[in-house]
Amino acid sequence: MTSSSLDSISQLHILFIRHGETQDNIDRLLQGHRDTTLTPKGHYEAQTLAEKLRNQPIDIIYHSPLTRIIQTIAPILVEHPDVPIVADADLKGQALGLLEGGSYNSIDMNNPRSADGQPGVELFDDFVRRLKRVFGRIVAAEAARTGIKDRVVVIATHGVGITSLFKALESSPGCDGFNPRLAVRGPHAWEVRWPDSDDIARLVVARPENLPVREGVLDWEGIEGKPFTIEEWGKKEKAIVRQELVIH
Template structure:
């Protein structure tokens, strides 16, 4: 089974560098164009199902792709971004000023939560459950699913599918509309591409 992993298109908060988490932000016009270009890139891929987070920016991205591929999309809260609680709406600099030392703890301790938020391990638990669901589909080796999610959630999905330590999430970049392709095999997953975003360029 192939898993095509995509981060949603650009939002205003992406442009402003604001932490989104579970705040429900829409795509920008540029984000919609990114999603459309990505959809055209995926036309000839063996995708049989589309799964997406139930947050607006992911649903909008998935709907643009789904219409282009003539496929319905399935929303699930398992693919939501981490809830960052009181950090949401703030830039990294603002978080460091308002909540001294918390970001460094977040990066080092996967059980640490922002005030009112989730830990990385909370996200991992959701992703492990989602992986169990898609593996139960018993798809053919050359069939694939598309997953439309968020930066952190995509990274956790990638390391879990690849069997890597959770610490590797800091070594992975996942841009808006970036495409990562993994083939899941019984003997171990194979990474075909990571954060390929050539389709979003003019």
């Protein structure tokens, strides 16, 4: 294959964004499915995010239906008024039952399964399976729509969902066992607890036409190799600080 034909191969770019600041974030309260709104700082972060994406072509936006997410993508839609949007309840964060509205201190924030067994809490493993299910639907649909040009998809969701999905794709500790390692990291991808609200995490599929799809859904068991590249994820300085905290 010539270099010119290689250059013509289109890619699927998936941009993950997290909602802006809420009062629960300030008060260190667990939100889960609790429907909260952005603070003035959160609206500023949403505007900053929109400015970062101003010159970025966007083909479609999938989003969690919670208010803080809808408010976060509103400035993006001002810049991209013709972009279709799709709300999907499976893009909500982990349901935390009776823990919602309670302090971060009520669970071990470094242990993703520490809330398991509490009343109304969605088991962490079930949460990750839900993330894989919705991601599989989106990737299958958008891979089929990727033509001669790169296709760019935005997924607006919650920080715990972004981190848990990426770690599951990498089969890294805490999210191993859901599948073999399917993703590699680029030089600008750093593991963080969750991305900052004005960050954009980018995952790329270089050959979307090669992904196995069955009945409109990604066939996870049929995936060969590592088709996903996490090109951007969090900030280096935050990742280093978190690693030092874990070590000490």
